[in-house]
Amino acid sequence: MTERFAGRVAVVTGAGRGIGRSVAERLAADGAAVAVVDRDAAPAEEVAAAITAAGGRAIAIACDVTDPAAVRAMAERTIAQLGEIAILVNNAGILRSTKAAEIDPAEWHLVVDANLTSAFLCAQAVQPSMIRGGYGAICNLASMAGRATSTLGGVHYTTAKAGVLGLTRHLAREWAPHRITVNAISPGIVDTPMVRASRDAEGLEAVRRSIPFQRFADPAELAALIAFLVSDEARYITGANVDIHGGELIIA
Ligand SMILES: NC(=O)c1ccc[n+]([C@@H]2O[C@H](COP(=O)([O-])OP(=O)(O)OC[C@H]3O[C@@H](n4cnc5c(N)ncnc54)[C@H](O)[C@@H]3O)[C@@H](O)[C@H]2O)c1
Secondary structure, three states, X not given: OOOOOOOOEEEEEOOOOHHHHHHHXXXXXXXOEEEEEEOOHHHHHHHXXXXXXXXXXXXXXXXXXXXXXXXXXXHHHHHHHHOOOOEEEEXXXXXXXXXHHHOOHHHHHHHHHHHHHHHHHHHHHHHHHHHHHOOEEEEXXXXXXXXXXXXXXXXXXXXXXXXXXXXXHHHXXXXXXXXXXXXXXXXXXXXXXXXXXXXXXHHHHHHHHHOOOOOOEOHHHHHHXXXXXXXXXXXXXXXXXXXXXXXXXXXX
């Protein structure tokens, strides 16, 4: 445990498992009070309980971050229970691998809403609180999918993640006068339930072998990078994207 984020309130979306869980636990271990937000209530509650048991401060909020009213209610509840929001990690997202010719409009909107619109809605909902509280740092989960093309996902996923990079740059510029930083990270393949569900063992092994580092990222490695980007040490960094991929794009 450190005091790095003492007195700060963080919202982490999609924090019931995978990367989001790791980020929530890392920020809490560094002193933040964390709203563990997920559309699935039970995993969010389990993560919040684990943080509390480890001596941290957390609440669980069940919220579908594609629903504007639910997102506003999530922000209000966080402020009421924990205080003004200083940090937002837009991590919630879904992966679909359908080929472009077979994607129907419903699936297109599902993937774009979950990965891109959700980040806009959450940023918009917490911005007034960041201004009131005098500190704002947002980190968005983009992907190597958005920097190049997706290895595991379809064109909707690639498009949404490219959109996250545009959202990041634009909000960074628009909210710079408020000293709210907005950055993105673009991971390669990370060892999470999302990735494990996307291919059989043989398929995953082929993907692993294609990575120059010959391994997937550990969610804790992403949490460490995100913790830096939302910390006091990174206050002059905004509108940036940091790739974290074990060498993938270098050979793309
Ligand atoms: N795992 C990877 O290799 C990888 C690579 C690059 C980017 N990413 C991105 O990182 C983020 C986290 O990925 P992960 O691998 O941990 O995924 P995951 O599927 O393991 O976990 C995602 C979590 O988000 C939640 N969630 C999904 N849609 C939601 C919604 N509408 N409202 C609230 N919660 C919602 C899920 O319930 C789940 O708990 C995603 O945005 C993903 O696109 C992942």
